Amino acid sequence: MPKITDQKKDAVRMDILNTARNVFIQKGYEAATMKDIVTSSGRSFGGVYLYYSNKEDVFLDLLRRQYEDMALDFASEKQMSAWCRFEQFMGEQERRVKEVDSGLAPCMYEYFIVGRREEGRRKLIEDRYQAVYGSIFTFIYDGVQRGELHPSQPVETFVHWLISFMDGIFLESIINGFERIELVKQFDFLRTVCRSILKPIELEEYQ
């Protein structure tokens, strides 16, 4: 004779997560406390601890569910040209950076940097890097295979380099704000540089 349906349980979980998300965004990962999460969710310690056993547990469930923050959905738009996809990707990143304060990315950086020595987090960091690297690499490599891109440098290195730049620009936007660092100009500049490296076919005549 159990008393609550799995659906209901999931609804409670989602409700806790939704308010926890706001807590993390507003206070940051380190500054947020379980008490904040308990209070803002309108529940009790008992109620929340029934679902999550600590702050990290809540945060990891959040991350798992909205992995899209910083992860990349390359599934769609397979039919467009490699360079178009690349431009779309850059636009997407630019948009994400601008809205960085209203997402979990700043908390992720906190979580990864502060916990850089902890085994579990190292694993997560590594997995995330491989996933991001893999999806960007595949998508550019496809463009090369199809003869749409003629990169002047090894794609492997280019991808590592692009990730470094993206991480840097996220970090700078978080701590300095995107106006001070001239985000828009940096992105335009980066697009130009990338084009001159990847050499998309429709532009070769202009070289």
Next chain:
Amino acid sequence: MPKITDQKKDAVRMDILNTARNVFIQKGYEAATMKDIVTSSGRSFGGVYLYYSNKEDVFLDLLRRQYEDMALDFASEKQMSAWCRFEQFMGEQERRVKEVDSGLAPCMYEYFIVGRREEGRRKLIEDRYQAVYGSIFTFIYDGVQRGELHPSQPVETFVHWLISFMDGIFLESIINGFERIELVKQFDFLRTVCRSILKPIELEEYQ
């Protein structure tokens, strides 16, 4: 009848700072405690609190004193060509990234990201950005003025962009380790890209 000379006081300060530095490097800023600092310095709480009133106070004194970590000494070598100086700068950065684990940089990132909302830290972050931006800009701009560089893009944007990249590569090295991200190749790649943007005079003939 005071009892201790200012020199002695400074020596004690330095002694505390030296051991505190190791504590921060080994444990990270957030994980380090005053107890760690007290213990590792072979002193008592009373003894340490006579000089510093909390962990942040110790850390800020450390930062102030070894600002060179991440700051840039452009004072020397004014006579060399702009491109040589740039290459030297890049080499210096590459070296710093490789040794990032044995310096305070990881703690700085912790301190800045976790405290991104605190007024005092915001100010520090801003000052640091302006200082770094200013010194890189000046040094490249000088090269342009002297006719040694012919940048194909606005220098302002280039500098913002370079800082983003450097911060990104520091961050990636801290959380992923520099082997995984192919640091050396990234730097070689970056040098090539920068050369094609800054167009140093001795290379124009090869274009």
Next chain:
DNA sequence: TATTATAAAGAGATCAATCTCGTTTTTCAA
């Protein structure tokens, strides 16, 4: 409607870190 298993509540025990303050030690000048 009564039963009962489970969910939720929330007071308080526990833990860990900070920092103070009364005591002891040191150092220098007389």
Next chain:
DNA sequence: TTGAAAAACGAGATTGATCTCTTTATAATA
């Protein structure tokens, strides 16, 4: 040598966050 002022000590008071555990409420079934 001694005495007084400052330096250093370190036990313990304070704070704040975590998480448990007992109690209370709820909801499905019989």
